[in-house]
Amino acid sequence: RASPTSRRSSSASPVRATIAGVDQILAVEENFFTSYAVDDGKELWQVDWPGSSGGDASCSQPVPLAGDRVLLSKGYGAGSKLLAVTRDGDNWTAGELWSKPVLKTKFSNVLVRDGLVYAIDDISAQCVELETGKSMWKKRRNPAIGHGQNILIGDLIFVLSEEGEGILIRASPDKYEELAAMPMLTPEGITWNNPALAGDLLLVRNNLEAAAFRLPLASDPLTTAAATESNDANDAKSR
Numbered sequence: 001r002a003s004p005t006s007r008r009s010s011s012a013s014p015v016r017a018t019i020a021g022v023d024q025i026l027a028v029e030e031n032f033f034t035s036y037a038v039d040d041g042k043e044l045w046q047v048d049w050p051g052s053s054g055g056d057a058s059c060s061q062p063v064p065l066a067g068d069r070v071l072l073s074k075g076y077g078a079g080s081k082l083l084a085v086t087r088d089g090d091n092w093t094a095g096e097l098w099s100k101p102v103l104k105t106k107f108s109n110v111l112v113r114d115g116l117v118y119a120i121d122d123i124s125a126q127c128v129e130l131e132t133g134k135s136m137w138k139k140r141r142n143p144a145i146g147h148g149q150n151i152l153i154g155d156l157i158f159v160l161s162e163e164g165e166g167i168l169i170r171a172s173p174d175k176y177e178e179l180a181a182m183p184m185l186t187p188e189g190i191t192w193n194n195p196a197l198a199g200d201l202l203l204v205r206n207n208l209e210a211a212a213f214r215l216p217l218a219s220d221p222l223t224t225a226a227a228t229e230s231n232d233a234n235d236a237k238s239r
Contacts, residue, residue, distance in 0.1 A: 010051050010058035017064035020087035026062045026070065033062065033072060035085075035092075045085065045092035050078055060105040063112060069097070071130070073119065075106025075147075080117075082133065100133040102126065107192050111152040116173050118157055120145055125159065127173055139176035141167075149194045160195045160204055163187040166213075184211060 012028035016038065023038040033049035036042065049072060051058035056076035063071040073080040079101035083094045103110055103119040103126060111118040116136065117128045123144050127136040146162025152171065156179070159167040164185025170177040185191055189206035196203045202213045 012058050012061050015062050015064060017070075019064065019068050019070070019085050020092075022087070026064065028058045028060075028062060028072070030058070035094075045094050047083065047094045049081075050074070059107050060109050063110060065112065065130075070094075071110065071112070071117065073103040073105040073110050075104050075122065077101070077104060079104055080110070080128075080133070082130070098133040102128050102133055102135050106147045108147075108149045108194075111150060111157060111171075113152060113155070113171050116171070118150070118152070118169075118171060120148060120150055120159070123147065123162075125157075125169060125176060127176075129173070136173040137176050141178075148191060151195055151197060153197060158195060158197075158202070160184065160191055160193075162191050164189060164191045164204070164206055166202075166204070184213065185209060 008030040010028045010030055014025050014027040016025055024044055025036045025038060027034050027036065028049060030051045031048065032046055034046045035044040037044055050056065058074050060073045065071060068085045070083045070085060071080065080103035081099040082097040084097050086093045102121060103117060104122045105119050108120045115130050117130050119126055121138060123146050124138050124140040125145060126138045128134065129136060143165065145159060148159055148161040150157055150159045155171045157169040157171050159169060161167060164183060164187055166182050166184040167178060168180040170179060184204050185206045186208060189208035191206040193205045200215050200217050202215055204211050
């Protein structure tokens with residue numbers, strides 16, 4: 001086991017979580033995934049997790065889940081792993097529930113909703129069953145998503161492709177269902193940056209520029225009125 005002082009950090013942000021009733025920090029490091037107690041920084045538990053800043057950097061955050069479980073994911077062919085953490089006094093164990101070549105997230109993070117995990121697997125969109133790691137669907141899109149980013153908004157997934165295209169996908173295990181797509185940033189740039197949603201403002205950027213888009217909200221009366229008028233018009237045409 002490597003000592004904490006000899007470890008190198010990864011590109012993944014640490015995550016604070018309560019596991020087995022203990023407040024702790026989950027940190028992805030080079031070749032390790034380690035948990036530290038919040039109050040005194042003591043190492044609680046550790047598992048091997050491949051990673052090297054020189055060739056296969058770890059960028060995805062660990063995801064704490066109900067039932068004292070943690071989901072890890074990584075690109076460069078590594079895939080993902082679901083851990084179950086148990087505690088007996090001062091003794092901790094992180095057992096592997098499954099480990100599979102799915103959810104190969106290179107620069108992005110996974111999205112968890114209703115027992116399913118959505119992610120950019122290498123350059124494809126993928127949906128995986130959380131309990132088993134079974135792939136429900138996988139879609140290689142053209143133009144490609146590339147090493148883009150994604151965020152979950154209700155039952156929708158917003159994907160920002162590596163070339164700056166915004167893609168809206170329904171979060172469903174049944175199939176890949178693309179609802180809309182539009183260019184949002186210059187394709188000459190490299191979009192490895194996370195989008196951010198603040199109220200009705202969607203903020204996106206790449207290495208060359210940044211942009212803000214104002215989005216309609218479901219509770220917006222103007223949006224509701226427009227949708228009602230559109231439905232009324234369609235009903236009139238069908239009669």
